[in-house]
Amino acid sequence: MTTVSDALDQRTDDDNEALLVVDDLRTHFEVPAGSVKAVDGVSFSLARGRTLGVVGESGSGKTVLSRSVMGLNVASNAHSTGSVLYDGQELIGRPIKQMKDLWGVEMAMVFQDPMTSLNPVVKVGRQLTEHMRHHLQISKSEARELAVELLRSVRIPEPDERFGNYPHQLSGGMRQRVSIAIALACSPKLLFADEPTTALDVTVQHQILNLLGQQQQERGMTMILVTHDLGVVAGRADEIAVMYAGKVVEKAPTETLFAEMHHPYTQALLWSIPKTSNPKHTRLSAISGRPPDLINPPSGCKFSPRCPYAQNRCHEEEPILAKGVGPDHTFACHFPVGSPASQEAFDRNLEAGLPQTLAAAGRIGATEDLPDESWQ
Amino acid sequence: MRRVILHRLMRLLATLFAVTFLTFSMVSLLPGDPVDVILGQADRTPELEERVRSDLGLDRPFLERYGSWLGNSLQGDLGESYITGQEVSQLIKDRVPVTAQLAFMAIIMAVVMAVPIGILGAYKQGKWQDTVSSAAVQVALSIPNFITAIFFVWIFSVKLGWLPNSNWVRPSDGLFENFKRAIMPATALALTQMAIFSRLVRADMIATLQENYVLAARAKGLSDRYILMRHALRPSSLSLMTIIGINFGALLGGTVIIETLFAIPGLGFGLINAISRRDILVIQGITVFVATVYVVINTIVDLLYTVIDPRIRRS
Ligand SMILES: Nc1ncnc2c1ncn2[C@@H]1O[C@H](COP(=O)(O)OP(=O)(O)OP(=O)(O)O)[C@@H](O)[C@H]1O
Numbered sequence: 001m002t003t004v005s006d007a008l009d010q011r012t013d014d015d016n017e018a019l020l021v022v023d024d025l026r027t028h029f030e031v032p033a034g035s036v037k038a039v040d041g042v043s044f045s046l047a048r049g050r051t052l053g054v055v056g057e058s059g060s061g062k063t064v065l066s067r068s069v070m071g072l073n074v075a076s077n078a079h080s081t082g083s084v085l086y087d088g089q090e091l092i093g094r095p096i097k098q099m100k101d102l103w104g105v106e107m108a109m110v111f112q113d114p115m116t117s118l119n120p121v122v123k124v125g126r127q128l129t130e131h132m133r134h135h136l137q138i139s140k141s142e143a144r145e146l147a148v149e150l151l152r153s154v155r156i157p158e159p160d161e162r163f164g165n166y167p168h169q170l171s172g173g174m175r176q177r178v179s180i181a182i183a184l185a186c187s188p189k190l191l192f193a194d195e196p197t198t199a200l201d202v203t204v205q206h207q208i209l210n211l212l213g214q215q216q217q218e219r220g221m222t223m224i225l226v227t228h229d230l231g232v233v234a235g236r237a238d239e240i241a242v243m244y245a246g247k248v249v250e251k252a253p254t255e256t257l258f259a260e261m262h263h264p265y266t267q268a269l270l271w272s273i274p275k276t277s278n279p280k281h282t283r284l285s286a287i288s289g290r291p292p293d294l295i296n297p298p299s300g301c302k303f304s305p306r307c308p309y310a311q312n313r314c315h316e317e318e319p320i321l322a323k324g325v326g327p328d329h330t331f332a333c334h335f336p337v338g339s340p341a342s343q344e345a346f347d348r349n350l351e352a353g354l355p356q357t358l359a360a361a362g363r364i365g366a367t368e369d370l371p372d373e374s375w376q
Numbered sequence: 377m378r379r380v381i382l383h384r385l386m387r388l389l390a391t392l393f394a395v396t397f398l399t400f401s402m403v404s405l406l407p408g409d410p411v412d413v414i415l416g417q418a419d420r421t422p423e424l425e426e427r428v429r430s431d432l433g434l435d436r437p438f439l440e441r442y443g444s445w446l447g448n449s450l451q452g453d454l455g456e457s458y459i460t461g462q463e464v465s466q467l468i469k470d471r472v473p474v475t476a477q478l479a480f481m482a483i484i485m486a487v488v489m490a491v492p493i494g495i496l497g498a499y500k501q502g503k504w505q506d507t508v509s510s511a512a513v514q515v516a517l518s519i520p521n522f523i524t525a526i527f528f529v530w531i532f533s534v535k536l537g538w539l540p541n542s543n544w545v546r547p548s549d550g551l552f553e554n555f556k557r558a559i560m561p562a563t564a565l566a567l568t569q570m571a572i573f574s575r576l577v578r579a580d581m582i583a584t585l586q587e588n589y590v591l592a593a594r595a596k597g598l599s600d601r602y603i604l605m606r607h608a609l610r611p612s613s614l615s616l617m618t619i620i621g622i623n624f625g626a627l628l629g630g631t632v633i634i635e636t637l638f639a640i641p642g643l644g645f646g647l648i649n650a651i652s653r654r655d656i657l658v659i660q661g662i663t664v665f666v667a668t669v670y671v672v673i674n675t676i677v678d679l680l681y682t683v684i685d686p687r688i689r690r691s
């Protein structure tokens with residue numbers, strides 16, 4: 001006999017069943033100089049209705065990762081291996097023809113720059129309805145009705161009029177709302193948002209992010225939110241994966257990550273959250289050095305040339321993703337931040353006058369005036 | 377929009393002024409004396425030469441001649457042929473439809489062939505379909521159109537006897553007979569145009585397919601065919617439009633060899649005749665007419681941009 005609580009358990013189990021399971025996903029680009037390892041062994045699983053924040057600086061492979069999961073890496077020199085299980089179906093190696101049945105309906109993407117991701121010569125209305133009509137087999141007038149409703153739900157004023165506009169007749173924020181409406185049109189289960197606000201004004205950024213979050217809740221969507229700004233995912237993601245050079249270097253539920261981050265790179269990202277009072281603050285200025293060459297990455301830990309804690313071991317031996325103390329907390333570091341070993345390593349480097357350590361020392365002194373409100 | 381058109385019109389007038397002046401000077405610089413041609417070798421006296429010269433107005437200074445020609449032509453009077461006495465404007469009126477028909481047929485055929493070939497080449501970039509079509513286009517581009525024409529004549533007129541290769545028939549005197557005579561010269565002209573057009577479409581299309589909005593359209597699960605036709609083709613046809621305009625103008629004045637080859641009574645054939653006879657006013661009239669059409673067409677193309685790309689409409 002099933003009791004109510006059994007049924008509830010049953011339901012939670014179903015709900016918690018992962019919509020997306022990514023295992024050892026690699027996407028390499030063959031170029032004359034060699035193989036660009038843009039995504040190099042990423043694994044995670046994402047339960048229905050949850051949001052995963054993917055954070056990393058420019059070039060860390062966030063876009064390639066999300067496109068690889070979606071199977072949308074169109075470059076002819078791209079090669080993806082590993083496994084992407086979507087709703088139990090393997091997507092890697094699935095023919096494009098069959099992927100097209102998922103794109104737009106099951107999974108959709110909001111692109112970074114609404115200036116370039118909307119076709120300038122096609123009216124907003126058509127861009128909103130074409131895939132609805134294609135996937136949902138509905139008439140032109142039904143599609144129009146749905147589209148106007150959709151425009152209203154993403155808070156676009158005078159949706160009837162906007163329907164007949166060209167993209168250039170709308171402001172940047174409005175265009176991104178349109179892009180979101182387009183992505184939501186066929187009620188996808190999984191939504192990718194690849195830096196959906198980077199191209200927008202700061203004031204508009206919050207509105208767009210809130211809109212995304214609210215739509216996600218209403219529709220029970222699963223979401224992957226990609227950003228270079230830890231502050232953006234802080235209040236909005238259930239879990240955060242920090243990417244560096246094509247790998248996830250630290251992953252944890254959001255609160256856990258902010259409470260006890262273990263990877264020096266995550267720490268550096270935290271320091272680089274732009275202050276709300278100073279929005280034009282140069283991004284990621286707190287991390288000295290450049291992202292690594294993805295064709296011939298540095299030996300050992302790929303962050304070692306820039307890491308304030310780096311020791312000899314780091315240059316030789318690549319750390320593997322290992323479990324931390326908290327539940328579901330993993331990180332890849334020999335000298336995790338907060339451990340006594342890391343403090344020793346830091347002091348040693350400080351004494352040796354390692355530039356990134358000196359810079360970090362200055363930063364740590366200034367941590368107190370971090371703008372808490374930007375990520376809470 | 378009105379101001380744009382007004383602005384274009386002003387530019388059009390200035391261009392036409394420059395064009396007429398330049399052709400007038402170039403035609404006067406042509407070697408050979410029209411008087412020689414008119415009088416022939418026999419019975420020439422200096423008095424007779426003088427009279428012909430003043431009849432033709434050739435004794436007046438260049439600027440004066442240009443001024444009176446310009447004044448007359450603004451009233452639609454382009455003068456008369458020295459040789460036949462026919463009014464130049466009438467001569468042009470008779471010949472334009474013939475050449476225009478050829479040019480029009482050639483351009484239409486070229487576009488109809490070039491757009492699918494260009495799209496295919498871009499879509500299958502680097503694959504065998506692209507290699508094969510690029511090679512075919514390269515061949516079409518490197519064979520001069522009169523060679524193609526001669527080849528056609530050899531097959532369809534000489535060997536098979538299907539198509540006549542001279543004795544032009546106007547459409548009004550029999551549409552089918554007209555078509556039988558127009559198809560070979562028009563196709564010969566079209567092949568070169570097709571080659572040029574399809575290369576442009578391919579190159580523009582390849583660039584468009586890199587655009588973010590094409591990726592966004594893919595991410596919506598739309599079919600490739602739909603994306604190519606609905607999203608990529610229009611942004612990829614701006615250069616095509618331009619070159620269609622330019623080449624249509626060029627075909628109006630530049631079908632000389634083909635028209636001569638098929639004895640087609642069009643502008644090009646007329647121009648060649650006039651040049652060989654130093655029939656200055658006819659040369660001048662045809663050249664200015666062609667140049668005018670050329671400039672007008674390109675102005676229209678400019679205005680058409682705004683139809684293709686709505687962003688230009690605002691600015
Ligand atoms: N088609 C390609 N061929 C070769 N290399 C590529 C290709 N596409 C992407 N890359 C490389 O993959 C790496 C990761 O790029 P990606 O766009 O995923 O970074 P990102 O984290 O999204 O950065 P950003 O914040 O700038 O968007 C970069 O070094 C980029 O140069």
Ligand code: SF4
Pocket residue numbers: 263264265301302303304305307308309310311314319332333334335336
């Ligand atoms: S392994 Fe070493 S170099 Fe890499 S992040 Fe940890 S401390 Fe820094």
Ligand SMILES: [Mg+2]
Pocket residue numbers: 062063064194195
């Ligand atoms: Mg990116």
